[in-house]
Amino acid sequence: MAASPSTARAINDRLALRLLQDEGPLTAGQLKQLTGLSRPTVADLVERLADSGLITVVGESGEQRRGPNARLYGIVADRAHLAALDVRTEGVSVLVSDLLGRVLAEASVPIAGDIGTGPAVEQAVALVERAVKEAGADRLHTVGIGAPGLIDPVTGELRDSSGLPAWHRRLVAALQERLPEARVSVENETNLAALAEQREGGARDRDTFVLLWLGHGAGAAVVLDGTxxxxxxxxxxEIGFLPVPGTATLPSATDCEGGFHSLAGAAAVEALADACGLTGAADGTxxxxxxxxxxxxxxGAAPPAATDRFLDALADRIAIGAASVVAVLDPGCVVLGGEVGQAGGARLAARVQERVRRMSPLPTEVRPSTLGGGAVLRGALLTARERAQDDLFTGDPRRGGAAG
Structure with a gap:
């Protein structure tokens, strides 16, 4: 069954907008070549998208030919403004961008664990409002939040998890209340980091991989066949709850102590460094x-013997979690993410890969993250931008959609 004229126009408009997003400014002739559409159809969609305020003339092609140069059309970047948040146990980071993902403002604030839910939420919301003002935005179209803990797959809300501050859950509702015109969504922080690593980081050439998050806690994200x-x-x-050898107890439904978290979480890494004689050897960044x-x-800032002892012991621990994931999923690639994974770089990744090879018959490449802790913010921004574009690009072009 052939698509109706209105449906065909919407499909063509969306195709053109995606090309402008991916390729940058294009002429009508280039759009015709890339889309395969006829010249009159391209002329109509360009006029339609320009009238809607989604694209505008941003220059000329500079082609040397008779007559005027061809106009270059680009997406109107300030058609919508977006915010991305990385919500941690000890604080919040935020960035504000335009529709093309260009960062206009960025800030963070530490939040003490003993100040109470209300003051903590107010600090975080005030941070967002200051960043929006600094970016010169009137309002936000979409807000993407990355937070630790489980996201209810039915409601999309952050579930009440023991061990996490109460202000985490309240923050999402508070942002929606203070920013009623914005579309606010929350996603698990490690999942967002995996999306960022797939688009911009260490897994750009992989559609199946596992991100092993090594930061304050230990977690994992699974991407299979690009999903x-x-x-x-x-x-x-939730690999922090994985029962592992080498711990004094077993994890419970409410506490991951005794699980993989006890081997690879930040506190465990610090204790291991102390035991290996690296006390005080942190680089100070x-x-x-x-x-x-x-x-x-x-x-190499510590004695070689202590360094090798520490990195070998850390690789032994990380390999336990990595090999467990490999045995179940056979992803072919494990990315060591989070601040610790990025800090270890290729040297730690090679050690983990060698151990996984000994523990598993399944060929697996172990890579370091190229984004580290910043992957959560990047992932939140990418998802916010996609949601905003889906809303703006799929609506009636003459009606536009909610401006940001």
Whole structure:
């Protein structure tokens, strides 16, 4: 059954907008060549999208030919403004961007664990409002939030998880209340990091891989055949609860102590460094002390014997979690993410890969993250931008959609 004229126009408009997003400014002739549409059809869609405020003339092609140069059309970047948040146990980071993903403002604030839910939420919301003002935006179209914990697959809401601050759940509702015109959504932080690694980081050439998150805690995200897998309850990748050898107890339904978290979480990495004689060897850069210790070890800032002892022991621990994931999923690639994974770089990844090869018959490449802790913000921004574009690009072009 042939598409109706209105449906065909919407499909053509969306195709043209995606090309402008991916390729940058294009002439009508280039759009015709890339889409395969007729010259009159391209002329109509260009006029339609320009009238809607989604595209505008941004220059000329500079082609040397008779007559005027061809006009270059580009997406109107300030048609919508977006915010991305990385919500951690100890604070919040935020960035504000335009529709093309260009960062206009970025800020963060530490939040003490003892100040109470109300003040913590107010600090976080005020941070977002300041960033929006600094970016010169009147309002936000879409807000993407990355947070630790489980996301309910039915409601899309952050579930009440023990061990996480109460203000995390309240923040999502507070942002929606203070920004009533914005579309606010929340996703597990490790899932967002995996999306960023797939688009811009260490897994750009992989449509199947596992991100092993090594930061304050330990987690994992699973991407199979290009699709992020969340599981029946939204808990795919809760590897911190994985029972492992080498711990004094077993994890419970409410506490991951005794699980993989006890081997690879930040506190465990710091204790391991102390035991290997690397006390005080952190490189002094911003971020978790555990990442600084790993970075210093990789850089050779500690005695070689202590460094090798530490990196070998850490690789032994990480390989337990990695090999468990490989045995079940056979992803072919494991990316060591988070601040610790990035700090370890190729040197730690090679050690983990060698151990996984000994533990599993399944060929697996282990790679370091190229985005580290910043992957959560990048993933939140990517998802916010996609949601905004879906809303703006699929609506009636003459009606436009909600401006940002």
């Amino acid at each position: 992020l897998r969340r599981g029946a309850s939204g808990g795919t990748g 911003d971020g978790p002390r555990a990442a600084g210790l790993v970075r210093a070890a990789v850089a």
